[in-house]
Amino acid sequence: MATEADGHSEGGLVFHPMDQFIVKPLFGDGAVGMFTFTNVALWLVLAVICVIALMVLGTSKRATVPTRTQSVAELAYGFIYKMVEDVTGKDAVKYFPYIFTLFLFILFSNFLALIPMSFSPTSHIAVTAVLGFGVFIAVTILGFVKNGASFLSLFWVSSAPLALRPVLAIIEIISYFVRPVSHSIRLAGNIMAGHAVLKVFAGFAAITAVAPLAIFGIIGIYALEVLVSFIQAYVFTILTCVYLKDALHPHH
């Protein structure tokens, strides 16, 4: 990745912090079509393989006294299961597989993206928007199916004074429709910003005078990114649970 810093123009620093996000075909030089096996596809498939390795191969012994991998898998299971139960309620447990899918997918994509030279799918709006809008649409449909028209009482704050309710309803509706946008941009923005900053520090590392500083900067930002990787997966999951709770129990 540091090769970007040497640049093509002689002498001056050239930063290309966004080049790491370029999507390109892995085989051949053609255009990126819908089914082309690109670097995005590779890292998504790697995330799937990691999930399978942890959750299926790691638990293959079905040991009563778990091995290390199995206990990590059980820990993740228990963590998200408890989150769904606590935040959304016991009746939401049937949506647990999908929520767990989201969590593991984002977690592994984020962590795999921290490998140098890797590609970070979760830094792309297209990816996170599908996740975010997927949750939004599913939750909205679910809300209407489960509650019928009374789902709209989500926007009618009955605990507020009557005069304020129309104003609050407008605010609630706007905030409801902003949810998927913030939901997806939060994840993509965090991951993209972190990786771009890493790349900028890597660019500075090419200058001898500031190289030590830049390298310590990279170490610091990298540590922060490890934290952000987990926290963003956690935040995405818990917000999904909160939105789902609104759909199942719309009354304030």
Place this chain on the structure above:
Amino acid sequence: MATETTGTASACVGPDGSAIGMPQLCADWMPNQIFWLLIALIAIYFVLSRIALPRIATVLAERQGTITNDLAAAEDLKQKAVEAEEAYNKALADARAQAQAIIAQNKADMQAELDKAIAKADAEIAAKAAESEKAISEIRASAVESVEAVAKDTAGAIVAALGGQADDATVAAAVDAQMKG
């Protein structure tokens, strides 16, 4: 990544191989990303919901069952231990009570024997004391008689010495009267 210097088919990559603007906003690449994302999500969902989650749920339930059974067994054993302790305590209390009874019995026996011995000794002492009393009173009586005889003799002698004439009977009567007075 920077090795890509050839002309590329995408409008989002410049001739020098670097990105134009944000690659995230390049619409050319989005169908590809969305397609592979959906593949990945569906794959993870099916693997989780068909294989991994039921398996983990079973393992957790089994573990819970094992733990519950073990706890119940431990509870049983504890109950048994408590019972054993109770039996032991009871045996100890019984033994103690028996020992107390034996001690009391022995004490009573000894007391009875002692009382008997004391009573016997008291009787003997009383007999001896009575005997001594008798002897003493005899001695006293004889002493009084002796004193009388001496007094009569002395009185007779004194009367004779003073030149009086007195028969023994008169002297004796006078001495008797004096001694009684």
